[in-house]
Amino acid sequence: MKKFLSIISLLLVAMMIFAMPTFADEAEETKPFELPKGMQKYYANDVTGKTPNIDGTIADGEYGELTVRVTDPTPFVDAGGDYMENPKEYLKSEYMDIWFAYDEDNIYVAIHDAGPEKFADNDEFTSNDYPFRSNYFFCFDFTPEDLTDYFRFGGFNTATVWNPNMQYFEFGKSNRAPIKVAEWVTECVVRKVDVTTGADVGFGDLLTTNGNPNYYGGDWELFIEMKLDKKAVANALNACYFTDYDTVPNVMYFSFGTNMYRRVECKLSDSGEEKGVSDESQYYRWLGDTVIRDNNADYEDYGLYEGGKVNTLMDAIIFGDENTVIAPADPFPVREETEAPTTEPEVTEPEVTEAPVGDVTEAPAGETKAPVAEGGCGGSVSLAGIALVAALGTCTAFVAKKKED
Numbered sequence: 001m002k003k004f005l006s007i008i009s010l011l012l013v014a015m016m017i018f019a020m021p022t023f024a025d026e027a028e029e030t031k032p033f034e035l036p037k038g039m040q041k042y043y044a045n046d047v048t049g050k051t052p053n054i055d056g057t058i059a060d061g062e063y064g065e066l067t068v069r070v071t072d073p074t075p076f077v078d079a080g081g082d083y084m085e086n087p088k089e090y091l092k093s094e095y096m097d098i099w100f101a102y103d104e105d106n107i108y109v110a111i112h113d114a115g116p117e118k119f120a121d122n123d124e125f126t127s128n129d130y131p132f133r134s135n136y137f138f139c140f141d142f143t144p145e146d147l148t149d150y151f152r153f154g155g156f157n158t159a160t161v162w163n164p165n166m167q168y169f170e171f172g173k174s175n176r177a178p179i180k181v182a183e184w185v186t187e188c189v190v191r192k193v194d195v196t197t198g199a200d201v202g203f204g205d206l207l208t209t210n211g212n213p214n215y216y217g218g219d220w221e222l223f224i225e226m227k228l229d230k231k232a233v234a235n236a237l238n239a240c241y242f243t244d245y246d247t248v249p250n251v252m253y254f255s256f257g258t259n260m261y262r263r264v265e266c267k268l269s270d271s272g273e274e275k276g277v278s279d280e281s282q283y284y285r286w287l288g289d290t291v292i293r294d295n296n297a298d299y300e301d302y303g304l305y306e307g308g309k310v311n312t313l314m315d316a317i318i319f320g321d322e323n324t325v326i327a328p329a330d331p332f333p334v335r336e337e338t339e340a341p342t343t344e345p346e347v348t349e350p351e352v353t354e355a356p357v358g359d360v361t362e363a364p365a366g367e368t369k370a371p372v373a374e375g376g377c378g379g380s381v382s383l384a385g386i387a388l389v390a391a392l393g394t395c396t397a398f399v400a401k402k403k404e405d
Contacts, residue, residue, distance in 0.1 A: 033144065033326045035251075036302050038290055041316040042067050043324075044100035044107075052101065052108050054225045056191030056203060056211070063099035063110050071095045074289035074312075075282065079137055079154075079257065082311065083291055084283075090119050091131055091260040091282035098256070098287065102319045106186075106227050107252070109138075113222040115195065116260065123266075127216035127274040131262035136212075136224070139288065141253035141314055142237060144328050146303040148172040148310065149241060150253065153181045155206075164206070168240040171303070172310055178239050182206045184232035188225065195219040216263070216274070234329075243331035251326045253314035255288020288314035 035041060045064025052062050071094070075087030094114040101108040116131045137154030141147065152174075153166040166177040182188075190211030192202035196218055204211030212222060234245040265277035290313040292299070304310055318324055 033328055035144075035316050035326065036147065036299055036313060038292065039253075039313045039316050040287075040290060041318060042100060043321055044102050044317055044319050046103065046320075047101045047108065048103040051103065052110070052225070052227075054187040054189050054227055056189040056223055056225065058099070058110050058112055058223055058225065063101040063108060067098055067100045068287070069095055069097050070286045073257075073284035073286045074291065075284055076257070078283055079259070087284075088280065088282040090116070091262055091280070092116065092284050093134065093258070093260070096256075096286045100254075100317050105231070106229055107233075107248075107319070109224075109226050109228070109254075111224040111256070113224070113258075115219060115221045116262075118219065119262065125263075125266040125274055127276070128263035128266055130216070130219060131260045132214045132216050133212060134222075134258040134260040137257050137259075139253075139255040139314060140228075140233075142233060142248045142329075143241075143331075144249060144251050144253065144316075144326065145301075147253070147299065147313070148303040150314070151177070151236070151240075155181075170241065175240075177236070179236050184228055184236045185226050186229045186232060187227040189223075190225075191223045193221050193223070195221055214261075237331075241331075244333065245329055245331055246333050247329060249327060249329040250319045250324060251328075252317050252319075253288070254317050255285060255312070255314040257283060257285040257288075259283045285312065288312060290315075 044067070047064060053059075073092060073096075075084040075092075076082060077084050093116055096114070097112040099108070099110040101110075113134065118129055119131070121128065135154060137152065139150050139152045141150035143149045148169060148171050150169050151166055152169065153163070155163050164180045164182060166179065166181045167174050168177045169175070185206065188206045190202070190204055191200060192212055192215060193199070194201050194215075194217060201215050201217070201220065202211045202213045202222075203209065230248050231246075233248050237243055237245050237248075259281050261279050261281045263276040263278075264280050266274050267277055269275050291311060292304075292313055318326065
């Protein structure tokens with residue numbers, strides 16, 4: 001009988017042990033982040049130790065290899081993104097060369113606008129032979145899991161300096177940002193050049209002078225260089241979206257467009273100077289121009305819902321190479337304590353009441369349950385331990401009863 005009872009007890013213990021979940025020691029698999037279907041992606045160059053010089057001149061290799069040359073932008077009715085079927089093709093630049101780079105602390109964007117080709121006309125005026133200016137506008141999105149939260153700003157127009165104000169979008173709705181562009185675009189230079197003579201016709205930055213004046217004197221090209229401080233960008237996100245970012249993720253969404261102007265009609269002033277009578281313009285999207293209207297792809301996971309105003313996908317700029325795993329930043333990161341406790345907290349040992357051997361009773365109402373460890377296995381382990389003790393107690397009780405007999 002003794003052996004029989006011992007075998008039964010051991011079988012009960014074994015069954016409880018094998019019934020415990022096996023995933024306690026297994027690492028929880030995290031599904032890698034995926035970019036929206038159809039999104040164009042580019043890889044930024046790591047320029048750590050070779051900091052670009054923001055001076056209006058893009059030297060060979062300064063930002064690493066050229067990221068992309070765009071020759072066929074998408075025409076739009078306006079900056080909002082309504083696609084245009086019959087655009088004014090002569091109101092676009094010949095091409096755009098665009099570089100993206102990064103280091104530990106900053107993100108760099110550099111653009112060479114090759115300028116427009118000469119407009120073929122037969123009048124006596126020369127100030128309408130070339131479009132005289134493009135306005136530029138940029139969109140940056142540092143929340144890859146949500147395509148409806150992003151920043152938009154523009155500048156280099158006829159104002160003295162770049163418009164200091166910035167828009168931020170939340171759920172696709174435009175809002176006036178509580179911060180200025182220069183608070184996170186920490187350095188920026190634009191330089192406009194006469195292609196024939198090589199002379200600068202405009203040179204400026206964010207705060208002092210305009211580097212993109214109207215130019216009627218001939219063929220021109222334009223250079224833009226900007227540096228974004230990662231921590232300043234994180235602060236901008238926190239100011240607009242009430243988040244708590246420490247830094248930016250290793251991917252951003254980006255779009256870039258122009259609105260080019262040209263004189264249509266001219267006349268001579270009393271002094272013999274040419275004056276414009278009327279102008280025309282045309283919007284083009286150079287990056288971030290993937291049209292998603294009437295696309296059956298499911299974008300709900302990224303915040304885009306049917307009936308929304310977003311008609312295009314921005315492009316993904318990955319800060320790394322083809323092997324980089326995209327990791328969105330945590331909007332509410334766990335921060336280290338600034339002050340450690342000076343003394344160890346006093347620990348009071350709970351009073352232990354011994355239960356009668358072999359007696360299994362229910363826990364009193366209101367008793368605190370054993371804490372559950374991360375991963376969900378703590379409760380199972382504790383219960384298995386209690387069951388093990390009970391089973392061993394049962395075995396002991398039966399053995400003791402046998403000796404008494």
